[in-house]
Amino acid sequence: MQLLGENFFGRETVEVARDLLGHFLCRESAEGLVSGIIVETEAYLSNNDPACHAARGKTSRNAVMFGLPGMAYVYFIYGNHYCFNVVTGQEGVGEAVLVRSVEPVDGLPLIVARRGQAVSKTNLTNGPGKLCQAFDVDSSFNGHDLREKPLYLGLNKTVSQYRPVKTTTRIGLSVAQDKPLRYVVTGNAYLSRREYLG
DNA sequence: GGGAAGATGTTCT
């Protein structure tokens, strides 16, 4: 599979967030391959966005966000869960795209085993914490180059099937709740929440 | 050193 490259990630964060929809997230391991198609993302910006982890400057936690585009930014939240982001924009700016939901493609049995829950197929990877569990992504991938195995982003030549894109407000925030920076594949069954809010 | 909040998921009503 052809991989998404630096020229893809180094663009405006909102463009990358929108354009990631329909492409592949792939994870190889000794247990096998797990892949899925990205169907929901959120953009976190450097300017006028208090919900962004980089809003108050660089810290040890968010340092990866200020590095090269195309790296993984993975952080631990609520004592149980990881969230997977793709660093975007120019180096030093501090922006990223949160991958919130994917549609499972390869490795469904492995996904079920890792999730360890008797849930329907549409509930296996429809949320940032769920997909990290399903793809076995943890903080050891923080700073990982997403152009390299075992965690990478693949080009989908039939990405047009995952259009049009709908824009909504972001999920789970206590600040900047009104910003239209969440992007979903219209009508997709694997979204973490309904595609319209309000 | 302490405390509050957090880009969530699950379970219960």
Next chain:
DNA sequence: GAACATCTTCCCT
């Protein structure tokens, strides 16, 4: 729809 488990990070005292 609401409560809560769980723990790291960061800001404040």
